[in-house]
Amino acid sequence: MKKKKIVLAMTALLMLGGTAVYAAAPQIKGTIQNFKYVLNGKVWSHSGKPILVNGQYYLPVSTVKEATKTNITIDKAKGTVHIGEKLKETPILNEQVKYYNTALTRDDAYTGDFKEVILTKGSLPSVYLFPQGKYQTLVLDICAIEKDATIVIKNKDTKEELKSLFVSQDITEQIEINITGMKQVEVEVQGKAVVYPSSHYK
Known part of the structure; x- marks a missing residue:
């Protein structure tokens, strides 16, 4: 399996009611994994690649969003990741x-x-x-x-x-x-x- 080394700025996420709040972002090493996706039993094409960091796999937000039909938005100004529906209409x-x-x-x-x-x-x-x-x-x-x-x-x-x-x-x-x-x-x-x-x- 072909792998490519990269350096990531990972954030520590604290899940709280569908909203993640992040702190400082230390740099750590990760490896891109050239896996194929299977969605609901069928081969599914997506450009986002999983990344292996310290034995754990991380998926790009765009991949999770499209596959699960769950909205994920990032508010850089407030330092939050919103997952799912908004509480306020x-x-x-x-x-x-x-x-x-x-x-x-x-x-x-x-x-x-x-x-x-x-x-x-x-x-x-x-x-x-x-x-x-x-x-x-x-x-x-x-x-x-x-x-x-x-x-x-x-x-x-x-x-x-x-x-x-x-x-x-x-x-x-x-x-x-x-x-x-x-x-x-x-x-x-x-x-x-x-x-x-x-x-x-x-």
Whole structure:
């Protein structure tokens, strides 16, 4: 097995409620291992290589994140590694949103208990969300109006369809979907619908 020597700046990790806190980073030697990955019984290709340090194997964050669909983000400023969902919910309108045949409206015919909502209009409207890989889960609160609608959620980066859901008229549905690692998500509405600002990331 071909091995390559490297020097790593390893951090001492203290696991605390899904968040790791690190201290000083001493330099130690490690060896890259050219192992093959098997994911759920099938050969899986990933560029990240395991590293052997003092008898223990370490996997790159990107490898673990993609294989387990668990979001892992590193906050260098605070010195923390966040693993999994955020405890605090972040409204989708707190992050970048773009609209195609949709718009924010304060029309009280649609807002209900909210100040403003996202209202679809025109042909094949879409809402483009930009979680930028910071979150594990997207929760959408959405209601079809005037008639039944179909909601199609896509990973905009890969064009992969993540979920397609039929929504009955005047029934508010809550859609929850794993968006680990995704930078852009498209919510396509086949029909007319309202997306409520209670929709959030976590």
